[in-house]
Amino acid sequence: MIGEDVDLICIGAGFAGLTAALRGRELGLSVLVIERQSGPKQFNNSRIATGVFHVASNDVRLGTEGLIAAINTETMNYAKPELVRAIAEDAARIVDWLTAHGVRLEHEKAMSYVAGRAHLVLAPPRAMRAGLDWQGRGPDQTLMALEQKLVNLGGRVIRGVEVANLVMAEGVCVGVDARHEGDMLRYGAKAIVIADGGFQANPAMLKDTVTPEPTRVKLRATPSATGDGIRMARDAGAKITEIGAFYGHILAREAMTDDRLWPYPNIDIAATASILVDGTGNRFVDEGRGAVFVANAIAKLADPLSATVVLSRKIWDDIATGGVSPPNSELTDNGGTLIEAADIPGIARAIDVPADALAATLAGYNAALKGATLDRLSPIRTEKKAKAHAIEAPYCAIKVCAGVTNTMGGIDIDAHAHVLTDKGTIISGLYAAGSSTGGLEGGPNVGYVGGIVKAFVLGLRAGEAAAKDNGK
8 A cells, every 4th residue: 555755754753753854844855754653642762851961971062072072082982983073063053953943941950960060951851850750841842842843834743653664676765664553555755764763672682782681671761662773774784883782870670660760760879989799799890980881781790680789878878869860868768778787797698699708899899999909900990980989887788770771873874864884885765863873872981972962963964964865
């Protein structure tokens, strides 16, 4: 059956897809957005996002060269230079574009990833309280504003339609095949933008790349992103970049079964000030590399649910009350458990690890901290993103899990969102934006650049490139 022919089809009605569609429509393209979920408020990652605008934890208005340096530092020069420059050049422009289209942003110091610095955040911001808090918040309002603007300009959004594959003709993408109520429909288009997110909700893909036990990490996201766009692009000849990392946070283990404990509070600030041990009572990660790096290390454990944060009561009282999402007292007020003990045998018994091993771990760590020899520990303890603190009696512990928000890596693109082959050539008619794309985040540092800015900037560039490539 034939659906309809348009200039531009965007797969996915999140930030990236709606931005690409709206920009394409502004520039004269006929536009159709295809969304798999039904209902006007599909439960996707864009809708439940916190909505903070930052580039590698820096203000989006830092300037092009400053942002390039920040991204390269965060990713340890892993990111593709052309994508780095694209984000750095357009980070401020996208704020102006969104504001011109009725999206509200405000400065919010509480959302800052760096003490004393305020970031722009989609308004109204969420309350930093436990559990989901998205209804009527900035991301929810933003999606509604973008879609309404698109519809007012003559664009269309259809829901409950699942794209099954891309239609290729002599190496050119010319449309999609999609399922709707049991029927298969073919939609023709001059340009297709894949913007359906990563693959964090696909256990099979997670097991192949992110964790040996996908059922033992927490999906700190919606179940909508299953990697379909990545699969379809690969089938069409696209290059897929390294996809073994994710953006996420450290959550209380009870978050696996208690929805009050995700996406917030996270245990990041307490964990990175302290140590993490596995089931043997030994450290397994450099806690100073930051929460995203640590969450990835937890997921990589043979048993991702064997990780425990061990800290002092002083850290809990003095440090865990700060940060973007303070776990003290949100954790215990919402079903989480703070384990306490007066001595090492007591805390070891409570977290079910060998007391002698934990005692040796703590002694070695505290001695290295006092003697300024943290770099001699195995694994070493840096202080790149979090200062180390002594861990002394009375002790506390929090059993934790890795919270996976969105995967890093995916479809290889150029600076204008054209999808590339293994040979570096463009697949005509095919573009990708947002979390379905790779080449910007991940690498040895599990570098995180910023999902919000990435989605909007690449969506904007995809819409502009589609228009330019089609003579608009």
